[in-house]
Amino acid sequence: MGMWQKHEEMQLVEGCKRESRIAQKELFSKLYGRLLSICMRYSDDRDEAEDILQNGFIKVFKSIDNYKGDGSFEGWVKRIIVNTAIDNYRRKKIRPVVTDTELTDRMGDQLEDELEDESVYEKIPISAVMEAVQKLSPAYKTVFNLYVLEGYNHNEISETLGISVGTSKSNLSKARFNLKKILTPLIERISQE
Amino acid sequence: MKNFDDIIKEKLASQEFAFNENAWLRLEKELHAPKSEPSNSFNTSLFAGVAVSSIFAIALSISSLPLSKEKVNDGYQVSQKEINVNESSKKETSTKAIFTPQEEHEIELLVVQQNTGSNKTISEKSTSSKLTTDSEKNVSNAGNTAVSNKNDLSLDESHITIDFVASGIQCEGKAIKFQANESITKGEVEWIIDDLYVLNGKKAEYKFEIPGEHKAQMIYTNSKGEKKEVVKLISIYSNPKIDLNITAESDLSCFNRAVSFSALPSSNAYKWQINGESAGSNAEFERRLKAGWYNIEITSVNEFRCSHTEKVSYEVGEGLSIFTPTGFTPNRADGTNDTWFPVNLDKMASFSVKVIRLVNSEVAFETQELKPWDGTIMNSNERARSGELFVAQIMATDECGKTQKFQQQITIF
Missing domain, CATH: 1.10.1740.10 (RNA polymerase sigma factor, region 2, helix turn helix motif)
Structure with a gap:
């Protein structure tokens, strides 16, 4: 400034x-x-x-x-x-979604590795990304926002939301997975253009 | 290379929404008990001296209350509904036609041939009509022509009445429903419309796309393959044609542009809608509309009570607007940009200007005349300092009686 x-x-x-x-x-x-x-x-x-x-x-x-x-x-x-x-x-008062931490951790890693065509993602409209985030369950979107957008780590998220570190990790992975799933039809359309 | 998180973060972080005046009004309502603003005195905060913990307690208790979703009219611009319904400047002329489009009704048919087993040719009207216009009578009488009977068959089905009725809206493009007499419970029924189009079944539906007289022929075939038929004429009336004209006047004397709407022929009845709101029923009228796109819908009804609707989008350009400079240089004394005053205020019927020092809400300048501000703080010899921020509050009423209020930040350079 x-x-x-x-x-x-x-x-x-x-x-x-x-x-x-x-x-x-x-x-x-x-x-x-x-x-x-x-x-x-x-x-x-x-x-x-x-x-x-x-x-x-x-x-x-x-x-x-x-x-x-x-x-x-x-x-x-x-x-x-x-x-x-x-x-x-x-x-x-929505209970945080708890899933198999090990499984979702792997899922999350894979998702990050699988992102090869960066240019396609760049073409996704901002409004579509916002809509996709809003479609996530409150537990997933809160963890995703805190981790990815606000830069919290899992320990901080755990303390802030009163959930375990494992739940925080699994919710993050599941959020990424669901986000990609929601955006997939759009990504496919953009790829074909 | 960016990963998934980076791209999502980048996109979300770059999104920014346009300011919504209603959001502020809602917040203002929550924040302030009614009191006049601005204050000329240097009041210290109401919360000065209150313990921090108390502040948070108050804030949290307020935040946990369910907040009203009431839509607040910002008072700066009239709502769409007001424009459409309460526009005071509208002028209208009346038409004689009444807006009563046809509803679905049983249609009067002219029987031109009835082959029911005896050697006779009949020409008569088969049903009563709900239409009473002269035009309709003329059309019906025009088709009173007998057709010779060539297929006189003797069927042992005396209980069957070979006849049909029609119902619907007698206008071009509208569905007409034909129904065989209910005594026909067996056998086959075939319909031939205008000697061209063949339909099957005891009930049939057809849309006549051309106005005028049309032929509807019903052929009944019994189980032995014997046939009987009846031929009737149906009159179909033309839909109104709308010659629509929408013009925004070039005269920019008010905030909202005068827009003229007219439709011909003026003898027809009309119903107008602007953005889904009723906008009158006359052939021509005028409205003052603020700039923007409008969806105009007009439905016309003619002497046959046939209706036609047209929808158009129309963009109304900017009307008279007030331009407020965002800064000036009163202290340079170089003869350039030494004073501040909104442009086009001289074209207003009345106005008031108030300039408020942002840091302490002190009124620095106030006028209802065409008098520019030279940077002097009102009721003092103090001059606005370079870098200081002020906010101008302007309320102006145009020659059409429309009032606008707005606020603009001013910077002293």
Whole structure:
């Protein structure tokens, strides 16, 4: 982030700390697009994603005094939004899917090895990828998002979601497997073009 | 080489959605109890001094509440429904025709030949009609021509009535259902339409694609191979042709463009829909529509009560718009870009402009006149500093009475 953007961001944060509705709207509108995209990955549809985003932003504005300017502000907001998505997942009280860890670990490895035609995957529209992720079960998509998108390791996922490391691994493998399965018809169509 | 995870991550990370004003209004409703904004005073946060744990407790309790999905009208642009139904600027002219398209009914047929076993030729109307137009009577009478009887057979089936009825909508392209008399329970029934098209069965269905008189012949064949027949004429009426014209006026005096809709002939009855919403029943009318694509559907009904629907997509261009500069340089005093003012506000019936200092919500400038802002903070000698952010809140009402509100960030360079 350049000096100018940082300067602008600090003014917005300061305005939000004073509960300026104008500053809050400016901040919300600036971050809305990217953060809704994160929420979409953790939800089944846009309505659920909008709910997560709204709940997350309520937390952001109510606790903005805690942001002391250390580190990226957007990163700080993003963490709150992801935590809100995780809370949402917990509230659903859906039991994490447990499968044969050894089997799914192998499956996951194979899947990564099998990805040879990178150019075909590059051609998949972003919307199709998002749709595929949304079709995953909540347990699979939460683990997949935390591991692949947020960079959590299995120990951290285990602690965050209250599941075993084995379950985290198997859910990740199964998520990859299902994602590929969902995308296969599209990949075949693209390959034929 | 990228692996599966990398590609998915790259794609998902690059997705960004367009800002949705309604999302903010919903959030704003949750965040703020009713209070006026902006505040001119330097209020400290309501939460200053509240323990951090309490803040989180409040935030978490709010977040766990079920949130309303109520759709909030943003007040900045009218909804589609409002455009279609409540547009105040519409002007309409009336037509005499009434929109009553034919419904499925039993059709009056003209019997031109009935070979029922006796040597007779009959010419009579076989059923009552539900249609009462003069045109229909003219068409029916025109076909009152007898056909000679050539196949007079003596069948020992006195209980059978060799006859049929027809029902449907008497318009071109609509299905007409023919049904043999219910006394015909055995034997074969064959239908010959216009001496060309052959159908089989006690019930048959046919669509006449050309208006005018058509011949429907029913031939009954008993188990011995003996035949009897009846021939009737059916009148089929033409569907209306719609000469549709949609024009957006070039005059850009309002936010929404004036769009004229007209259909000919004006003697027909019409029903219009714009984006699925009813938009009136006159041959011509005018609406003011905001820019965008519209699905126009028009159904016309003519004197025969036949109907025809046409669907078109029409793009309405931008109307009068207000351009708000995003920055200016009041402190350079170089004669260039020294003041700030939205463009096209002079074309509005009324407007108000308020510029608010983002960092403390102080009103820096306020006017309802064509008076540009030179960067001076209102009620003080202070000047906006380079790098400072302000937000302009503009409310403008155009000559058509339509009000728009919007907010724009301004940067002092």
